[in-house]
Structure formats: C-alpha cells, structure tokens
Amino acid sequence: MINIRQNSYSNSQLMRGIQESSVAYILNHATIEQFDKNTIIVQQSEKHPFLHLILSGKVKTYRHSTEGKETIIRLLKPQETFMDAVIFMNTDTSPISAQSIEPTKTLKIPQKIIHEAISKDSILAHNLLQIIANHYGSSMLQVDAIHTQKPLDRVGFYLLSKYLEHIKLGGSSKSFSLQYTKQDIANQLGVAPETFSRSLAKLKQMGIEIQGTEIKLSSSESLCQFCDPTLTKKCIKSSKDDCKIKE
Amino acid sequence: MINIRQNSYSNSQLMRGIQESSVAYILNHATIEQFDKNTIIVQQSEKHPFLHLILSGKVKTYRHSTEGKETIIRLLKPQETFMDAVIFMNTDTSPISAQSIEPTKTLKIPQKIIHEAISKDSILAHNLLQIIANHYGSSMLQVDAIHTQKPLDRVGFYLLSKYLEHIKLGGSSKSFSLQYTKQDIANQLGVAPETFSRSLAKLKQMGIEIQGTEIKLSSSESLCQFCDPTLTKKCIKSSKDDCKIKE
DNA sequence: CGCACCATTGATATGGATCAATAACTGTGG
DNA sequence: CCACAGTTATTGATCCATATCAATGGTGCG
Numbered sequence: 001m002i003n004i005r006q007n008s009y010s011n012s013q014l015m016r017g018i019q020e021s022s023v024a025y026i027l028n029h030a031t032i033e034q035f036d037k038n039t040i041i042v043q044q045s046e047k048h049p050f051l052h053l054i055l056s057g058k059v060k061t062y063r064h065s066t067e068g069k070e071t072i073i074r075l076l077k078p079q080e081t082f083m084d085a086v087i088f089m090n091t092d093t094s095p096i097s098a099q100s101i102e103p104t105k106t107l108k109i110p111q112k113i114i115h116e117a118i119s120k121d122s123i124l125a126h127n128l129l130q131i132i133a134n135h136y137g138s139s140m141l142q143v144d145a146i147h148t149q150k151p152l153d154r155v156g157f158y159l160l161s162k163y164l165e166h167i168k169l170g171g172s173s174k175s176f177s178l179q180y181t182k183q184d185i186a187n188q189l190g191v192a193p194e195t196f197s198r199s200l201a202k203l204k205q206m207g208i209e210i211q212g213t214e215i216k217l218s219s220s221e222s223l224c225q226f227c228d229p230t231l232t233k234k235c236i237k238s239s240k241d242d243c244k245i246k247e
Numbered sequence: 248m249i250n251i252r253q254n255s256y257s258n259s260q261l262m263r264g265i266q267e268s269s270v271a272y273i274l275n276h277a278t279i280e281q282f283d284k285n286t287i288i289v290q291q292s293e294k295h296p297f298l299h300l301i302l303s304g305k306v307k308t309y310r311h312s313t314e315g316k317e318t319i320i321r322l323l324k325p326q327e328t329f330m331d332a333v334i335f336m337n338t339d340t341s342p343i344s345a346q347s348i349e350p351t352k353t354l355k356i357p358q359k360i361i362h363e364a365i366s367k368d369s370i371l372a373h374n375l376l377q378i379i380a381n382h383y384g385s386s387m388l389q390v391d392a393i394h395t396q397k398p399l400d401r402v403g404f405y406l407l408s409k410y411l412e413h414i415k416l417g418g419s420s421k422s423f424s425l426q427y428t429k430q431d432i433a434n435q436l437g438v439a440p441e442t443f444s445r446s447l448a449k450l451k452q453m454g455i456e457i458q459g460t461e462i463k464l465s466s467s468e469s470l471c472q473f474c475d476p477t478l479t480k481k482c483i484k485s486s487k488d489d490c491k492i493k494e
Numbered sequence: 495c496g497c498a499c500c501a502t503t504g505a506t507a508t509g510g511a512t513c514a515a516t517a518a519c520t521g522t523g524g
Numbered sequence: 525c526c527a528c529a530g531t532t533a534t535t536g537a538t539c540c541a542t543a544t545c546a547a548t549g550g551t552g553c554g
Contacts, residue, residue, distance in 0.1 A: 088380035
C-alpha cells in the first residue's frame with residue numbers, strides 16, 4: 001500500500017467522510033504518478049480507465065479539434081480530481097486530454113477499483129455524484145455565460161469567483177493572484193487572449209490594480225457589479241444592504 | 248403505491264437494472280404530476296428537491312438572466328429525467344428552470360428518497376453517475392463546439408446526432424423529424440433563430456430536404472461531413488471505407 | 495546574455511446578432 | 525370549412541463586437 005501523508009488527499013471532496021476501509025482499498029490499488037511540466041497525462045480519443053487525484057502541481061483538461069484549436073475545460077489544483085466523470089461515460093475512449101501545467105504528482109486509481117469501492121461505500125458514491133453534478137453545474141453556467149454575457153462580464157465574474165474562493169480559504173481581503181496563465185484563463189472563458197487583456201485594461205479603470213498575476217482591489221466591493229445569485233451565497237456581504245443581489 | 252404501466256418507466260436509464268425493491272420503494276414515495284403545455288415545473292432560484300422522470304410529453308430546461316434572455320440547457324423526451332444533477336449540487340436552490348413544451352406527465356421523486364435508495368442499491372447510484380456524467384460530457388462538447396465551430400457545422404452536427412439516434416431506434420433510413428421548435432433548437436445551439444434558418448437553407452443546397460419539421464436526406468451519407476470521432480462509434484457506417492473519420 | 499514564450503496594444507475585416515418586414519403555420523370559433 | 529389571430533419561420537439589410545493579423549514590449553529560464 002502506498003504511503004503518503006494523509007493531508008495530501010484527505011481534504012479532497014473525493015475522500016471526504018468515506019470509510020477507512022475504502023481509503024485503504026483505494027490506496028492499495030492506486031499508484032502515485034509524477035509528471036514534469038507540460039506532460040500529456042491523458043490523450044483525447046485514447047482509453048484511460050483511471051481517475052486522478054492531484055496531490056501537488058497543476059493540470060489542465062481540454063479538447064482539441066482536428067484543426068488544432070484547443071478548448072480548455074478545467075484548470076485544476078491539488079485535491080481536485082480529473083477523469084472523474086469520464087470513467088462513468090458510455091464512451092470507451094476519453095473525450096478530453098489532460099496535461100500538467102506544472103510539475104505534478106497524482107494518485108492514479110483504476111476505474112475498476114472506483115466502481116467496486118462505490119458498490120460497498122455509498123458515501124463515496126455520493127461524493128462522486130456531488131463532484132460530477134457540480135462540474136455539470138459549472139459547465140451549464142459557462143454555456144449560459146457565453147450566450148448571454150459580454151467578455152468583460154465574464155472576466156469580471158471569473159475574478160469575483162476567484163476572489164470569493166480566496167477569501168473562503170482565509171486569504172487577505174483585498175488582493176489575490178490568478179493561478180494560471182492569462183492565455184489559459186482566456187481560453188477557458190472562451191475569449192481570445194487579446195480580448196482578455198483588453199478586458200483587464202478596462203477593469204483597471206474601475207479601480208482594480210493588475211500587476212502580472214497579482215490582483216489588488218481598491219475596495220472589497222470593487223467586483224460586486226459582476227455578482228449574480230449563484231455567487232451571492234458564497235459571499236459574506238450578501239446580507240449587507242449595499243449588496244444589490246437580493247431575490 | 249402508484250400504479251402505472253411498467254413500460255412507461257422501465258426503459259429509462261434511471262431504472263435500468265435496479266432491484267425490484269428499489270423500484271417499489273421509489274414508486275411508493277413518488278407522485279405523478281400532470282402539466283398543461285407551457286407550464287413552469289421548476290423555477291430558477293427556488294428550492295425544488297425532486298427528481299422528475301418524464302412519462303409522456305416534452306420538457307425544456309433553461310436558465311434565464313435578469314435581462315430576460317434565456318439559454319436552453321436540454322430538450323427532453325419521455326424516459327428522460329431532469330433535476331437529476333441538481334439534487335446533488337451544493338446549491339440549495341435550483342440553477343435552472345424547467346417548463347413543459349407539450350402536455351406532460353412526470354414521475355416526481357423526492358430527493359430524500361433518491362438519496363436513500365442510492366445507499367441501498369449501488370446499481371441505482373451507478374445509473375445516476377452515468378446519467379450525470381453523460382450530461383456533463385454533452386455540456387463539454389457544447390462548450391467546445393461554441394468555441395471552435397461555425398453555426399453551420401453545429402447545425403449539421405446536431406442533425407447528424409438526431410439522425411443517428413433515429414436510426415438506432417429503428418427509424419427509416421433517410422428521413423426523420425426535428426422533435427422541437429426551430430427556435431428552441433437554435434437557442435440550444437447558441438445561435439439566433441435567423442442564423443439557424445439560414446444554416447438550414449445552406450443545407451438544402453447540399454441535398455438535404457427540409458419541409459417544416461421533416462428532414463429528408465438524399466443519401467444516408469448526406470450528413471457525414473459533419474461527423475466527428477465522438478459520433479463515429481454510434482454510426483453503423485463507421486467501419487466502411489467511405490467514412491472519413493478514422494482518428 | 496539571449497532565446498522563447500507570454501502579454502499588451504493597435505489596425506482591420508467579418509460573421510453573426512439585431513432590426514425589420516413578410517410569409518407560413520396552427521389552432522379556434524363562427 | 526373558412527376567416528382571423530397568434531405564433532413561428534424565413535428572408536433581407538445593417539452594424540458592431542470580437543477574432544484575427546501584426547508588431548512591440550516584457551519576463552523568466554537555460
């Protein structure tokens with residue numbers, strides 16, 4: 001059985017609250033994989049019957065078309081999983097690729113082991129349902145945003161989401177950092193890198209300092225105009241009067 | 248316990264292969280709901296802790312923004328479910344609305360019952376994982392398509408998908424019918440109704456007859472140019488030499 | 495130090511949204 | 525069975541936002 005520090009996986013949504021025996025069973029049949037920066041971990045259209053839990057590093061999942069364009073699906077940090085949904089799809093090959101964007105270590109768990117663990121541990125099943133349902137939820141929001149919002153709004157919304165996430169993890173109240181390259185973020189938001197850059201330039205004129213990858217807000221409410229009912233729940237301010245989102 | 252014909256639910260992916268006792272438990276705690284055409288079944292931003300299985304009729308799920316725009320997420324037929332993913336999300340209110348687009352009957356199952364049934368029946372858990380993972384898969388494809396394809400290609404791809412689905416259900420080999428209004432389909436594809444109409448006009452010049460909601464292909468390969476590796480598996484022709492998709 | 499890569503800024507072209515008008519349906523009631 | 529209203533679909537004309545192209549500036553790494 002693999003021997004790793006418990007805290008490298010135990011905060012993950014995947015493992016949360018599941019039986020000790022399930023953890024043992026999974027660790028017994030999983031391997032730890034190491035990848036250099038920019039290594040392709042999963043190749044689109046190939047079989048890859050494994051779920052990965054990121055222990056350290058960063059990963060992007062994406063699709064590429066025959067004409068060479070790529071669409072980033074998700075940008076991932078430690079404790080997050082990928083191929084979590086794919087191993088339950090009807091397809092026999094993966095619809096996405098995954099690539100490390102930093103030196104990365106993952107816990108690689110065979111599909112079969114997950115299936116078996118699920119049938120014995122309904123908490124694990126529930127965790128996976130929640131994980132995948134939330135992915136689907138974000139994906140729906142993304143489709144909606146692309147249809148109905150302009151690039152500036154999408155960028156603003158993205159920054160606000162990251163800011164709230166940062167606050168939730170106990171970060172400082174007015175500054176935070178983009179965790180990925182701007183071109184990757186732009187791609188994920190469905191805009192050209194140039195457009196992303198221009199959107200950031202507009203935000204600067206609205207009291208948001210941007211130096212490289214560091215964002216500094218002039219006030220903790222600087223981004224409030226980009227809020228929406230979905231984010232409102234994650235915001236401490238939502239009860240305050242000056243929050244415009246109410247329903 | 249509700250008394251309905253078994254075939255009105257037993258072909259659904261939800262119920263497939265699950266224990267008799269689970270079926271009984273679910274039917275015991277579910278209700279049958281009837282809706283006129285254009286009834287709002289679920290309202291965005293409100294609580295709705297139920298999963299619906301469509302027994303007859305048609306339903307659309309969608310999001311609407313404050314400015315009144317709506318984005319269709321899915322268009323649904325009998326045997327399909329909605330609110331299937333929502334009941335596993337972290338949100339306490341629904342991120343989507345659901346509305347009947349025809350007179351509709353659904354089996355309405357409380358969230359709590361589903362949760363309990365899952366913990367006893369791992370096949371049901373597996374079914375739900377598959378259902379939601381596939382939704383997520385389509386949603387990823389949609390995001391990708393919006394980024395990388397022109398409206399004509401998206402329309403062509405849509406028609407091809409529907410055609411293959413039609414064939415799989417044993418339909419005639421060269422004609423089939425759009426199951427929804429053109430404006431709804433256009434919305435789901437993320438194009439204006441006018442653009443959808445113009446795309447269909449282009450397709451006419453490529454040997455695809457379109458009369459109202461009926462599509463007639465001049466040859467069963469008329470739509471092959473819109474194929475991609477994801478659809479290839481569902482296509483009987485994929486093994487034939489004249490199929491260009493080979494990945 | 496120099497070479498890649500990444501980001502910004504400027505100039506241009508274009509595809510599809512939007513606006514507007516008409517035409518084809520669908521269903522309803524006389 | 526037809527007339528009418530309401531909805532849905534088509535077709536045409538216009539305009540603007542953003543992708544694309546192009547050039548420069550910045551940054552990190554070997």
